[in-house]
Amino acid sequence: MGELYLVATPIGNLKDITLRAIEILGEVDLIAAEDTRQTLKLLNHLGIKKPLISYHHHNRREAGEKLIKRLQEGNKIALVSDAGTPGISDPGEDIVKLCVEEGIEVYACPGPVAGIYALTVSGLSTDKFVFEGFIERDGKGRREDLERLKAETKTMILYEAPHRLQKTLSDIYEYVGDRRIAICRELTKRHEQILRLTVGEAIKYYEENNPKGEFVLILQGLTQEDIDKEREERYENLSIVDHILKYIEEGNSKKDAIKLVSKERKLPKSEVYKESLKIEN
Numbered sequence: 001m002g003e004l005y006l007v008a009t010p011i012g013n014l015k016d017i018t019l020r021a022i023e024i025l026g027e028v029d030l031i032a033a034e035d036t037r038q039t040l041k042l043l044n045h046l047g048i049k050k051p052l053i054s055y056h057h058h059n060r061r062e063a064g065e066k067l068i069k070r071l072q073e074g075n076k077i078a079l080v081s082d083a084g085t086p087g088i089s090d091p092g093e094d095i096v097k098l099c100v101e102e103g104i105e106v107y108a109c110p111g112p113v114a115g116i117y118a119l120t121v122s123g124l125s126t127d128k129f130v131f132e133g134f135i136e137r138d139g140k141g142r143r144e145d146l147e148r149l150k151a152e153t154k155t156m157i158l159y160e161a162p163h164r165l166q167k168t169l170s171d172i173y174e175y176v177g178d179r180r181i182a183i184c185r186e187l188t189k190r191h192e193q194i195l196r197l198t199v200g201e202a203i204k205y206y207e208e209n210n211p212k213g214e215f216v217l218i219l220q221g222l223t224q225e226d227i228d229k230e231r232e233e234r235y236e237n238l239s240i241v242d243h244i245l246k247y248i249e250e251g252n253s254k255k256d257a258i259k260l261v262s263k264e265r266k267l268p269k270s271e272v273y274k275e276s277l278k279i280e281n
């Protein structure tokens with residue numbers, strides 16, 4: 001049996017290739033590449049000559065079968081994508097699944113991931129995060145994605161194309177809220193830029209600056225402050241009495257309704273109780 005190596009390659013700066021990646025690319029029998037022309041440039045830069053085979057999203061089934069056959073014949077194969085880590089918003093997942101099914105060993109040669117770079121420099125919480133990659137472009141799927149983002153408490157990593165950046169920012173503003181966001185552009189490249197601001201500020205910025213290059217967005221998760229603010233806004237136009245009545249209508253006892261209202265409005269229970277006396281039984 002052969003072995004499959006998922007080899008991470010630079011996301012911009014060619015110096016971000018690991019010594020081990022160079023070694024593996026030099027040792028394998030074959031390199032499966034998302035875009036053979038792109039990979040050829042990297043291999044020329046590294047002075048490596050190897051047979052290349054194309055493996056991308058659209059041919060992953062047929063090409064995957066060929067690769068499995070070559071692996072079963074004992075070949076060592078490296079899989080590389082155009083940039084960064086294979087399998088992360090890039091081809092990789094399917095061939096790894098096939099290898100696992102066929103009992104073929106898979107190794108990764110770790111290296112750059114645009115989303116992780118962006119997360120670490122974002123200034124937002126790195127403690128718990130989710131990788132969202134590209135959200136759906138339109139329709140029901142997009143609305144569902146935005147709804148999920150709205151409720152997410154962990155820091156979110158999003159990828160976006162430059163021509164869709166403004167639309168995505170305004171959808172986040174409308175459906176998710178005016179959170180903190182880090183907009184990370186052209187990482188490791190000459191025009192690298194990290195903007196740390198709010199979604200509303202970012203919208204204004206891109207009204208005056210045309211988005212160019214590659215982007216990662218790091219979006220702050222839902223905080224307790226956001227939850228409190230939203231709750232306050234919801235009950236802003238409601239009197240205390242109406243607020244109590246609303247909970248009673250929802251099936252709570254008067255006593256529980258008073259408790260809930262005092263907790264939500266951060267008011268002493270005695271004060272809410274006094275108001276509740278206005279309600280006729």
Ligand code: SAM
Pocket residue numbers: 011012081083084085086087088089090112113114115158159160161184185186187188189214215216
């Ligand atoms: N496999 C890659 C990785 O490990 O990050 C991601 C590939 S995905 C097809 C391409 C997207 O990654 C771009 O549209 C952009 O959102 C992000 N990306 C890749 N390189 C980047 C860079 N140098 N700066 C900012 N974003 C980048």
